[in-house]
Amino acid sequence: MDETVDQSLREMRETFASGRTRSVKWRKTQLEAIIEMVKDNEDKMCDVLFQDLGKHSTEAFRDELGFVMRSATTALNCLDKWVVPKKSNLPLLFYPSTGKVISEPYGAVLVLSSWNFPISLSLDPMIGAISAGNTVLLKASELSPNASAFLAKTIPSYLDSKAIKVIEGGPDVATILLKHQWDKIFFTGSPKIGKIIMAAAAEYLTPVTLELGGKCPTIVDHHSVSKDMKSVVKRISGGKWGSCSGQACISVDYVLVEQSFASSLIEMLKPMIRSFFGENPKESGCLSRIVTKKHFQRLARLLNDPGVQASIVYGGSMDEEKLYIEPTILLNPPLDSEIMNEEIFGPILPIITLRDIQESIGFIKSKPKPLAIYAFTKDENLKTRILSETSSGSVTFNDVMIQYMCDALPFGGVGESGIGRYHGKYSFECFSHEKAIMEGSLAADLEARYPPWNSFKLTFLRLAFREAYFKLVLFILGLTK
Known part of the structure; x- marks a missing residue:
């Protein structure tokens, strides 16, 4: 080789x-x-x-x-x-x-x-x-x-x-x-x-x-998007399970939502999953499988953590022979668990509850910089805070993953999520x-560039670097000092 x-x-x-x-x-x-x-x-x-x-x-x-x-x-x-x-x-x-x-x-x-x-x-x-x-x-x-x-x-x-x-x-x-x-x-x-x-x-x-890659968070501000929740749920579901079964660097990794709305969100996600993949996702032909046994076993280990197991509210079945993991929803898995501290890269969706959705800013800032932040909100103040107080490769409001498909925008990460675009x-x-190309002219020369140095040249250079051209003309003409 x-x-x-x-x-x-x-x-x-x-x-x-x-x-x-x-x-x-x-x-x-x-x-x-x-x-x-x-x-x-x-x-x-x-x-x-x-x-x-x-x-x-x-x-x-x-x-x-x-x-x-x-x-x-x-x-x-x-x-x-x-x-x-x-x-x-x-x-x-x-x-x-x-x-x-x-x-x-x-x-x-x-x-x-x-x-x-x-x-x-x-x-x-x-x-x-x-x-x-x-x-x-x-x-x-x-x-x-x-x-x-x-x-x-x-x-x-x-x-x-x-x-x-x-x-x-x-x-x-x-x-x-x-x-x-x-x-x-x-x-x-x-x-x-x-x-x-x-x-x-x-x-x-x-x-x-x-x-x-990294853990791409999704903020759901249900107060401002309550009339559009069906679209919100469909887009989150598509962004988690509809592209290589969540094995994508820009996949929705986890959702941040207010505690008062968490159960409603879960109850909306369940039928959406069934509408995508039927009652038996394993046989639907529309859900990609886990790439290898090693990757399957990693995901199984994450799910088999006792604290994570206790947080499963939907799905959770696995078939190692067919490299299949059912679309799975977790509610408040332990924040110190492995599943909340490494990129999931699979069909498992943790939902993390907050007292107030504004707390999502601090939560995201406490983690490494993600490749993408998704936020479903019409609250302009929350949008401004996300843009000004967090750092990520990209931010997408009211949708997921579409920024990758748009070649008019740069795609890339920051910090641990990548370098370059x-x-x-x-x-x-x-x-x-x-490559910078500069072509000078031999027709004129700026004497202030060259020794011997004196106070006239120093003043000339001070004005030139400030681009104070009017004062520079007056200085050259002897009309100012």
């Missing part, structure tokens, strides 16, 4: 050095090929996603295939505009110099994708890297083996195989990849692994983008170095 990585990286660097990937035509050709690949292989992609995760084809299209095609189409349509150098308005002090910023590719990019959305979390960052003119090596996740094998087999048939490469394998392969010097590393996954990647990148001072133009920027 060491030799394979060496050879792949050498070929990628040679391809990049040739200048081929800098061509806008080349970039567009690759983006068109990604769209064609998804269209040609829609059924196969849905099949492998069902094999790996039990995803229904509609869910697979919504969260992965359709998302990728939209992302590639956006990049294809906007690339000419993105690559244009951006003019900078320089201060008058620098006249007649001019300035601009050009976006240049980093070079050889390593993308480490995740298993929960193995198609979209592989191809979407690749779209950004290609748009910016890089060569890319994708390490597909071993936990979604069928999707990874499909990508490894199919991508070389559509894309430039000397510039775009795919490697399968487990953690040992990732370890080998991280020993090499890359020009940029993009990772989607857990904060624990993110720290390992950041440490490896530090050896070469490699820039990283880490899309991690991508999607749409932000993906192009993620994989580009913005």
